[in-house]
Amino acid sequence: MDFVNQLQRKFIDYSSSLHREGIVDDQFTQLRKLEDENSPHFVMEVASLFFEDCEKLINNMAIALEQKQGVDFKQIEECIHQLKGSSSSIGAMRVKNACIAFRSFSGAQNREGCLRCLQQLSHEYSLLKNKLQTLFRVSVASRCLYVCLVIFCRENEHAEPFPDVLVFQLEKQIVAAGGSIPRVH
Amino acid sequence: MDSCNCIEPQWPPDDLLMKYQYISDFFIALAYFSIPLELIYFVKKSAVFPYRWVLVQFGAFIVLCGATHLINLWTFTMHTRTVAMVMTTAKVFTAVVSCATALMLVHIIPDLLSVKTRELFLKNKAAELDREMGLIRTQEETGRHSRMLTHEIRSTLDRHTILKTTLVELGRTLALEECALWMPTRTGLELQLSYTLRQQNPVGYTVPIHLPVINQVFSSSHAVKISPKCPVARIRPAGKYMPGEVVAVRVPLLHLSNFQINDWPELSTKRYALMVLMLPSDSARQWHVHELELVEVVADQVAVALSHAAILEESMRARDLLMEQNVALDLARREAETAIRARNDFLAVMNHEMRTPMHAIIALSSLLQETELTPEQRLMVETILKSSNLLSTLINDVLDLSRLEDGSLQLDLGTFNLFAVFREVLNLIKPIASVKKLHVSLNLAPDLPEYAIGDEKRLMQTILNVVGNAVKFSKEGSISITAFVAKSELLRDSRTPEFFPVPSDNHFYLRVQVKDSGVGISPQDIPKLFTKFAQTQSTATRNSGGSGLGLAICKRFVNLMEGHIWIESEGLGKGCTAIFMVKLGIPERLNEPKLPFMPKVPTNHGPTAFPGLKVLVMDENGVSRMVTKGLLVHLGCDVTMVSSSEECLRVVSHEHKVVFMDVCVPGMDGYEVAIRINEKFTKRHERPIIVALTGNTDKVTKENCMRVGMDGIILKPVSLDKMRSVLSDLLEHRVLFEAI
Numbered sequence: 020m021d022f023v024n025q026l027q028r029k030f031i032d033y034s035s036s037l038h039r040e041g042i043v044d045d046q047f048t049q050l051r052k053l054e055d056e057n058s059p060h061f062v063m064e065v066a067s068l069f070f071e072d073c074e075k076l077i078n079n080m081a082i083a084l085e086q087k088q089g090v091d092f093k094q095i096e097e098c099i100h101q102l103k104g105s106s107s108s109i110g111a112m113r114v115k116n117a118c119i120a121f122r123s124f125s126g127a128q129n130r131e132g133c134l135r136c137l138q139q140l141s142h143e144y145s146l147l148k149n150k151l152q153t154l155f156r157v158s159v160a161s162r163c164l165y166v167c168l169v170i171f172c173r174e175n176e177h178a179e180p181f182p183d184v185l186v187f188q189l190e191k192q193i194v195a196a197g198g199s200i201p202r203v204h
Numbered sequence: 205m206d207s208c209n210c211i212e213p214q215w216p217p218d219d220l221l222m223k224y225q226y227i228s229d230f231f232i233a234l235a236y237f238s239i240p241l242e243l244i245y246f247v248k249k250s251a252v253f254p255y256r257w258v259l260v261q262f263g264a265f266i267v268l269c270g271a272t273h274l275i276n277l278w279t280f281t282m283h284t285r286t287v288a289m290v291m292t293t294a295k296v297f298t299a300v301v302s303c304a305t306a307l308m309l310v311h312i313i314p315d316l317l318s319v320k321t322r323e324l325f326l327k328n329k330a331a332e333l334d335r336e337m338g339l340i341r342t343q344e345e346t347g348r349h350s351r352m353l354t355h356e357i358r359s360t361l362d363r364h365t366i367l368k369t370t371l372v373e374l375g376r377t378l379a380l381e382e383c384a385l386w387m388p389t390r391t392g393l394e395l396q397l398s399y400t401l402r403q404q405n406p407v408g409y410t411v412p413i414h415l416p417v418i419n420q421v422f423s424s425s426h427a428v429k430i431s432p433k434c435p436v437a438r439i440r441p442a443g444k445y446m447p448g449e450v451v452a453v454r455v456p457l458l459h460l461s462n463f464q465i466n467d468w469p470e471l472s473t474k475r476y477a478l479m480v481l482m483l484p485s486d487s488a489r490q491w492h493v494h495e496l497e498l499v500e501v502v503a504d505q506v507a508v509a510l511s512h513a514a515i516l517e518e519s520m521r522a523r524d525l526l527m528e529q530n531v532a533l534d535l536a537r538r539e540a541e542t543a544i545r546a547r548n549d550f551l552a553v554m555n556h557e558m559r560t561p562m563h564a565i566i567a568l569s570s571l572l573q574e575t576e577l578t579p580e581q582r583l584m585v586e587t588i589l590k591s592s593n594l595l596s597t598l599i600n601d602v603l604d605l606s607r608l609e610d611g612s613l614q615l616d617l618g619t620f621n622l623f624a625v626f627r628e629v630l631n632l633i634k635p636i637a638s639v640k641k642l643h644v645s646l647n648l649a650p651d652l653p654e655y656a657i658g659d660e661k662r663l664m665q666t667i668l669n670v671v672g673n674a675v676k677f678s679k680e681g682s683i684s685i686t687a688f689v690a691k692s693e694l695l696r697d698s699r700t701p702e703f704f705p706v707p708s709d710n711h712f713y714l715r716v717q718v719k720d721s722g723v724g725i726s727p728q729d730i731p732k733l734f735t736k737f738a739q740t741q742s743t744a745t746r747n748s749g750g751s752g753l754g755l756a757i758c759k760r761f762v763n764l765m766e767g768h769i770w771i772e773s774e775g776l777g778k779g780c781t782a783i784f785m786v787k788l789g790i791p792e793r794l795n796e797p798k799l800p801f802m803p804k805v806p807t808n809h810g811p812t813a814f815p816g817l818k819v820l821v822m823d824e825n826g827v828s829r830m831v832t833k834g835l836l837v838h839l840g841c842d843v844t845m846v847s848s849s850e851e852c853l854r855v856v857s858h859e860h861k862v863v864f865m866d867v868c869v870p871g872m873d874g875y876e877v878a879i880r881i882n883e884k885f886t887k888r889h890e891r892p893i894i895v896a897l898t899g900n901t902d903k904v905t906k907e908n909c910m911r912v913g914m915d916g917i918i919l920k921p922v923s924l925d926k927m928r929s930v931l932s933d934l935l936e937h938r939v940l941f942e943a944i
Contacts, residue, residue, distance in 0.1 A: 052838075101825055107899075108832075
């Protein structure tokens with residue numbers, strides 16, 4: 020049970036650190052609330068869509084900035100707008116701020132500045148991706164553990180009564196950490 | 205003698221006397237016989253002869269007399285007894301008839317005589333009537349002439365034409381030699397020859413106005429005969445010319461102010477012109493009365509026509525002036541409108557353009573702060589951050605003020621915790637105050653309600669500004685903030701006579717007094733405090749920065765909250781007190797303030813608040829689309845997603861109750877889609893509710909959304925609670941219009 024608690028604690032600490040460091044904001048919490056039994060992996064789905072989108076846009080922008088003939092700042096601005104929209108929908112605060120900074124440089128048509136911003140943006144994006152993926156791994160791990168425990172309890176009913184209390188506690192901790200209880204049939 | 209029955213005449217027949225008698229008798233008989241013949245002949249000829257009986261009688265008398273004389277012819281010689289008998293019979297008859305006639309004539313002759321008198325009388329009458337006819341005809345003639353002249357005079361409104369026509373027509377009608385008009389000069393002391401009939405361009409003869417002959421003419425309303433020798437009649441330069449009779453008449457010149465109803469003009473007018481008319485010298489004509497009358501009538505008509513012309517000139521001049529003024533005003537109005545439009549455009553652009561770089565600067569500097577920096581670099585970055593925050597505040601202030609003046613700012617009313625606002629202000633101000641070693645105390649009255657309805661953000665801004673000023677301008681001492689509910693006797697302050705607050709059951713007036721012991725303000729500066737950009741120039745304040753807008757903005761906020769703000773100070777160095785009163789609402793239920801913003805409590809807190817509600821989401825951005833879908837699915841809706849406007853128009857049907865569309869993507873025209881959806885669904889109950897999702901809710905976006913017929917606008921990012929409350933509001937009322 021210690022392991023479970025540790026895992027839970029790590030999950031809670033991790034998600035609060037994300038908030039504290041400003042990597043994600045309130046919107047992310049809202050998204051977490053939308054997870055229920057009908058869409059248990061909602062946040063992960065949204066996040067993967069976001070990662071795909073982000074990578075594509077960053078690539079496009081990199082290509083656009085490489086052009087020797089003349090940089091198409093309009094296209095860059097469109098990409099930034101998209102990225103800003105996506106990042107604010109998902110609640111990625113630092114990515115969003117980086118987009119805002121990027122926009123001012125592209126508005127001023129400053130190629131050097133844009134390149135620097137793009138670098139910053141990629142850095143933020145990788146940071147976000149890493150953190151979120153870790154978070155998902157932890158949450159998935161804890162859920163698997165929970166499922167195992169429940170199955171174990173069910174299978175071993177006649178053994179010493181496995182404290183339902185513990186299961187109940189585990190449920191509580193998972194919910195408190197912002198996760199959702201997977202249905203076990 | 206023999207015994208023949210002859211009668212001897214008395215006289216011998218051969219006597220000469222006998223002969224004469226014989227001839228006379230013969231002629232008498234002839235005459236007597238011819239007289240009735242003549243009578244008959246002439247009476248037959250005449251149509252009227254009333255006395256036929258008399259005629260017969262007279263005729264008989266005459267015939268018998270003739271017969272007598274005729275028979276007398278035979279008695280001059282020897283005649284028989286028969287003749288004598290006949291003679292006697294005739295004489296007897298004659299005697300009878302003549303006596304009868306004589307008797308009758310006694311009656312007849314007076315009658316005949318009176319006929320004669322009547323005839324004479326009738327002849328006289330006829331002559332008199334003839335005379336009168338002549339008079340009437342002349343009068344009619346005159347009337348016709350004057351009507352014609354009047355017509356000619358009044359057919360034009362041009363002054364010169366009027367006068368010229370008058371002279372010409374008069375000259376023609378009366379066959380005048382010369383006709384002239386003398387007008388008074390501007391000074392009124394002379395008469396100047398202005399118009400003549402024969403001479404084309406009269407040279408400017410002038411005559412002094414106070415000549416006796418002129419006075420005589422002016423004092424009478426009739427045409428007056430004047431001597432040809434007087435100066436006004438000497439128009440022709442030639443000396444040998446001897447004019448005929450001259451007549452002068454006055455022409456009243458009426459001023460507009462002289463017109464009164466039922467008041468004959470001669471009572472009130474003062475200026476006259478003189479019209480002089482001369483008959484030809486070679487004819488022996490004289491001025492007749494009817495001609496003089498004609499002249500008088502014409503003079504009056506001319507007066508009226510001239511005043512009409514004057515009125516017309518005046519009104520034309522006024523109209524021209526008005527038109528000029530109109531044009532100038534129009535131009536000024538258009539210029540003002542252009543200026544206002546330019547200013548609004550400028551503001552609309554600046555609103556966006558100024559904030560974007562500011563965000564960039566602030567974002568970048570804060571990002572920079574997170575990186576590894578040397579202490580000097582850190583200091584520099586902090587300075588940059590502080591300055592840019594200040595600048596951002598300044599920009600917000602300026603834009604706010606413009607919006608305030610524009611009238612487009614509206615308060616965001618909501619229930620909030622009043623105590624918390626004061627505590628927050630205190631927390632914000634305490635660090636600065638402690639640095640300056642100022643003691644800040646907050647005193648909230650016990651009857652102050654904890655929760656109130658009002659614009660929390662702006663109230664805090666106001667209090668912060670006022671307290672901040674107190675701190676800024678105090679070098680030492682203490683600051684005390686007092687807040688209480690203003691009672692009715694305190695509501696009317698003698699210092700603010702134009703402020704009449706009316707307390708009611710739902711509202712109360714919050715009164716806040718901030719007293720400081722700082723530099724104070726001199727009385728003449730107090731009125732300038734609330735005007736924007738004005739700052740007192742004392743040395744202490746020169747370094748304190750700020751744009752001078754703070755108090756102006758506060759005043760406008762306070763005014764929006766139906767309150768009043770003023771500052772009292774006893775003078776320089778004696779500190780000052782800032783007092784303001786604002787109207788706040790009293791929340792109805794005690795548990796309501798615990799809930800967030802929307803005053804309506806959503807009926808269903810559960811996740812399936814809107815089971816089966818068909819919703820269409822249009823968003824180009826995949827991630828946002830998915831997030832919005834997730835929100836709506838969580839609330840139980842049946843969501844269809846589209847990523848382009850064509851797809852949206854294809855898919856939308858009357859089954860979809862709500863359409864969410866993202867309008868902040870440039871290039872994709874969400875407004876166009878809204879218009880097309882409006883066109884597609886003509887009946888209002890079939891049309892889905894259209895809600896815009898956007899990143900900024902400035903006035904332009906809101907106006908655009910309202911213009912194309914959208915029902916609501918939500919600021920992204922959307923939280924679950926917000927979406928839930930928005931949907932319940934929309935479905936209840938079908939209109940939302942703005943959820944932040």
